[in-house]
Amino acid sequence: MRVSKEELVAVLAQFNPWWRGESIADLPRWRRAAFRELHTWLAAPPAPRAVMLSGARQIGKTTLMLQAAEALLGAGVPAANILYATFDHPILKLAGIDAVLDAWREREPRAEGPEYLLLDEAQFIRDWGTWVKHQVDFRKDRRIAFTGSAMPLVEAAPESGVGRWHTIRLTTLSFYEYLQIKRLQLPELPKLRSLRDLFDWAPADFYRATELGQDYVGHFHEYLLRGGFPQTAQVDSVTQAQRLLREDIIDKVLKRDMTALFGVRRVLDLEHTFLYLCLHDGGLLDMVDLCSNLEVKRPTAQHFIELLEATHLIYRLAPYGYGKDVLRARFKIYLADAAIAPAVMLKGKAILEDAAALGVATETAVFKHLFARYYAQNVRFSYWRGKREHEVDLVAEVGGELIPFEVKYRAQHTGARELKGLIELCQAKRIARGYVVTKALDDFGPMQGLPLAEDADVPTRIMRVPAPLLCYWMGAAEQSASETSGAGA
Template identity: 30%
Template structure:
């Protein structure tokens, strides 16, 4: 269908209101995430000449930080008429080449592209987007291009294949627990302390762990999505928002479009099973029986769900932290425990599934650290068997750097963890609890809520140092 050119140009003008007002209307309504500064540094960076590809799941603030970047560019002195924004899920833009959109926008303002900033939101809706974007980058050496997309892994794979040297990927994770606490002002419950675990780390203690745990429970249910987490009193039926606007759209729209999936109902049912089993050890036989799918389809669907950033697979090592030649079991985590709420409803801390969601929430704080080799340990040697929930190994699998056992209890048992530590010459381990905080020479017992905050807080502090 060919739209009237005036309708197209009118839509572009409507979407770029700062050309006249020099202001994003809702700019002041949204707090900046801690990941914003790193993104804006790439946006404002002149060299090397690369497009910025902002990646992450749905509804975690990608469009918001693009608008925030536009406002900061204007405030820094960039001509508003040289800043263009196109949301490629807009029906009137369907099947239009990126270059045609840019030329249409430029013609309205009668400006050159030199020194311009071009924002493409939801770029995955354009077929072969990476080829179009690469061409624009190559032919416009003095123009900055910024794109966003929801299917993170798929975008990364395509950018590596077709955009080598032209694209810089920037990952925006779901709202971390440290962001959730700090942005809501709950950090007044915390005081900084020190523990010695895998080298000195910034740790915190809590003046009222019961209240802090209540915030942790709320985070598990709704905290991964900024719009809900920071406006909980204004959002009606948050469970429905998560289901309809996030999981359903990804399963029914994004993935079929990216991978040509026809049986979306089967994929939805498969995702439901994995979601319910988040944090559990699974094997292909068990998953095949529960989902009535073969191993080839299981692997394919997991790849799709990882591409859409709905799940993350964690691989297994043995008691000596060595990999298995034949992969028969694995763990699958929801990338955000709030996704469970969208599918199955709000979960109380007394629910039988809640410990698995606690483990999911702890793991989620590590998602931005993809370069680290995270695994879980599981072994059975004769009558001796055990598991450690989360470990970090060196990239050659010759050294275990730390190990964590996640428990939702104030009487956690550390026997299996200590066996793993002894086998791998690990001087100190961590076991999480509900409210207990005790620091021994070989073991740190720390509440899950504190540990989740510490992991994400230290990561954000490290991010700030990298920006500086």
């Protein structure tokens, strides 16, 4: 559709205040861990590629793009050579990318040096994959970063994307980032480069961390209720935070994005599918039960689940293993954030009084933190089920090594009797170390007296780590890894 250049210029001028010599209003000083990676790919690209920020709605992708623009301006890049445009805006969506670039250059003649194109919600650009491919291949004078709230950005044209863009996948805020964005002043916990370092601690170190961690527990529970979304983290009340989260998910993702991006017409059935998954967060997906309860056919339900994963609302974990057994097995479902289920199901603060619901929320948060910390290292996550039906919640395959995590978020201290699955897995696979995520701060430290496999050369070491501390350290390690080089679990 034809849009006048005057209209386009007026819209672009609003989005690019630096063209008028003005600063970016209300831009947070604090930066997420992903900022450094994004800035590197724009300022000094390791390879001739565009960079894609992929993640759910309302997790800070736009803020990261504007912070990158601010950093480029601070480094001396001419204002005229930086364009920010969001294709969620109806005028820009109607006009198309080529008309937007023409209007930019009519408003701001090019200065010397590379051009920087910061394109928000790029899934609304017509034939976006072909366009980006062409830009990367033939416009070496341009550096492009683009965002998307849906995986069609990756899947619509995979052959175009190979070698053309580098993906930075954003999760919701880590517990560490949540504390930073709220500017809370808490006792500083000991720094950990890796959870492996805990095995070298002395008893006094565990006691000190337990004492310092007391102030973190209440904030961790509120984090589980509010969620890791910058907007919900900063509003006054938990009730208001959950209302905003519910509106963003139900109204904007399920009802708008699913129709606009995927052509979904049976929105009510899709919403019911998502509500079913909210009720079964952290559990094994029973497709027969889902289809029976919701009265939908299996291919339809399967399609809906794939769409929910595409819009970053859920994660799917396969069981540990390879081949046909895995293909036939049931997936484990985690929501993208622990606060989604209580917000969508209108549970409010009730999960704090429900031990089972609080345990599920904690397990979801633990997985999200581990995923955020290690996804860039091509870590494979799965769950494990043994021949005796014993299970392990999470198994990370890091550099050929299996590292299991079992979440036991309950009042009782954890003993070997509660860890039959973890012990069975460690014996069967000769695993060197594993972790149990606990609730009580004094349920912390190495476990003693575990049964060993008969032919084990070295005993398996199991470390109990309270969930608030583990999530804090995982988030802090992610931040540190963005500045230096990260370490494993």
